[in-house]
Amino acid sequence: MTTAETSSKPWNSIDALANAVRSCTGCGLHSTRTNAVPGSGSSKAEILIIGEGPGFNEDQQGLPFVGRSGKLLDELLAAIPMSREDVFITNVVKCRPPDNRDPLPDEVAACRPYLERQMELLDPKVVVTLGRVSMLRFHPKGKISEDHGKILEWEGRILFPLYHPAAGLRNPAIKRELQKDVLKLPEALRQANRVSPKNIDDKIDGEITTKAPNSPVTQEDQKLPEEEQENNNRPSSQTAEASTADAQLSEPLLKNETTKEKGDRQLGMF
């Protein structure tokens, strides 16, 4: 298996990248997918929403978040009010793992360049992570039960972790948290305009809740809250493979950076 080619940044647009994803054979998931799911939304979006990976419905349709989780996500966005046309939605891995298992480390590594390039091309002001696994790519010491709904500073952008909508479907209390948290997204976007790479190390006044800490995730941190161990988009199981995958998923996004450039990027990426 080979990782997706990025050395020469071959995808100069979101559409070109999507076409590459649809024909990608970079990992074994290509052999079991119905459709790859590169992502959808506006190429000018200031908000990038990242889930873990496609589920059954997404695999069938080639679009992200089209099942019940997607319907709840639409409802959450409508409350702001926003729609899918205002954001871009994608996943850490672009093809559905069989039986909704967690993606394996080599699958995550193979798919990483696509998310790297999506980040570069979209250059979002706010990155919204859905669920614990996606959050850990940016905030490896984070705990979704504590950090959901916080407006965090990351790499000159705002990181805004939310519970996964599927967790909200199963647990009314989590759904209420989601409904409450998403109302802060416009404020997160407003604050994003005040954060830039040049002041990344500066103290930012009290409106930004926390800087996501720059330290590796611990075994304990990798435990899922019980209510989040399943989701109907990408159910998670606490397998040894998952723990290994999490560790690998926490590697920096851009591999060719200098130590200085890495900075908060070491917060953990895809």
Ligand code: SF4
């Ligand atoms: S999961 Fe990613 S790397 Fe693997 S085949 Fe799909 S697009 Fe390619």
